[in-house]
Amino acid sequence: MHEPAPVTPDAPGRITFPLLTQQWLDLCFLHWAVAPRTVAGLLPRGTVPDTHEGSSYVGLVAFRMHRVGWFRLPGVPYLGSFPETNVRLYSLDAHGRRGVVFRSMDAARLIPVAMGRAGFRLPYLWSRMSVRTDGDTVTYRSRRRWPGPRGAYSRITVRPGAPVEEPTGLEHFLTARWGMHNAFFGGAAYLPNHHPRWPLHRAELITCEENLIAAAGLPAPRDAPVSVLYSPGVPVRLGRPAHPAGLPTP
Secondary structure, eight states: OOOOOOOOSSOSSOOSSOSEEEEEEEEEEEEEEEOHHHHHTTSOTTOEEOOBTTBEEEEEEEEEEEEEEETTSOOOSSTTOEEEEEEEEEEEOTTOOEEEEEEEEEESOHHHHHHHHHHHOOOEEEEEEEEEEETTEEEEEEEEEESSSTTOEEEEEEEEEEEOSSOOHHHHHHHOOOEEEEEETTEEEEEEEEOOOOOOEEEEEEEEEEOHHHHTTSOOOOSOOSEEEEEEEEEEEEOOOBSOOSOOOO
């Protein structure tokens, strides 16, 4: 197994011929520390929990997906733009690549949900959702429609603060993730992404009512998140899945 790649605020390489292009806008990052053993069994075969100072993390990330497009084609204005809220974990593979693993991906458009589930085997779920700005706060709402558990929900309100001039090591670890691990057809794979360095703001958490984390098979948080961040967003390119992603298996 290779040494873990360094955590870098800038993407390690360009994606010249993207599989998908999109923008991630108005992002709220909430994170809770968990013991690595708590999440190890929830990761794709061949990956292990990625850790920072001995802890792994559960992330609840709410945002707006904007104008998803295939290859270099223009982004789709309606079907390609929708609110999304993800429950995610942090992973490491045998090549030393750090990534995220999505446990659930609630989204507000049924066709992208169906395509993500069928084409990429991603845990997309169709939900009724909204992202609204009211003065200096941003509120993200979701309530699941299909599949189950029907009615799983989240309501998050944050007040973004001043820009973060120099993110901490933990803030880089939680946000500077340049790919995802997923059990694609034919085995586990790594899907790289590329985007500019995150413009981050620390944020005040006004409201967090949710059961998405428990619905994703994780212990429900009992304490306040250890990290609350906001970003206005970045343009993103996703590359083609790279096989294999995982550790050697019997």
